[in-house]
Amino acid sequence: MTARTTRLAPGVRTAMQSLSAAAKRGLGDPALAELVQIRASQLNRCAFCLDMHVAIARKEGVSDRRLDLLAVWQEAGDGVYDERERAALALTEAVTVLTDGFVPDEVYETAAKHFDEAELAHLIALITVINGWNRLMVARRIPPGGPAW
Structure with missing residues (x-):
């Protein structure tokens, strides 16, 4: 399968990147941010985002075991x-x-119970933005390791 298009409007890209960065900073837990983004990407079947966030999670020190079991975390x-x-x-x-x-x-x-009001707001924003990224990448069929823009 090849990408339908690699074009993403620059203003959209910049806005999405800014929202992602702000949500991650506000959450204050880089490893958890990656777990959240990986789980959403699994549910949305976004290979591009899954590939990218698994690599980042490893850099953040998330173990292979935790990554391997994330799809069945419950x-x-x-x-x-x-x-x-x-x-x-x-x-x-x-x-x-x-x-x-x-x-x-x-x-x-x-x-x-586990996140204060500001952290919870950032967590919800992070979940929302990764869902947006997933939809942008899946709609355009951007493969793992493929061009993001």
């Missing part, structure tokens, strides 16, 4: 992901999939 057992990470991953799935058209109160409330 079944991974104790000791693989802590409660804060589990809350972030549950929120990632709820925001990404929106099965019932909204994020369930229980998922949001659990996340709110």
Whole structure:
């Protein structure tokens, strides 16, 4: 499969990059930010973003075991992901999939127990922007390692 187009409007690219950077900074946990972006990219089947964020996660010190089990984080057992990470991953799935058209109160409330108001706002922004990136890359069929723009 080849890319449909490698063109992305420069203003859109700049805005998305700025939003991504601000969300990551505000979350303050680079490894968790990568886990969140990887999980959303898995759900959205975005090979480009998955490839990129797995490589970044490794640079941030995320172990191969945690990366290997991320798709099944709920079944991974104790000791693989802590409660804060589990809350972030549950929120990632709820925001990404929106099965019932909204994020369930229980998922949001659990996340709110582990993140202060500012962190939670940045986490939701990060989930939202990676979903946007996923859709941009999947719609254009940008392959792993392919041209981002």
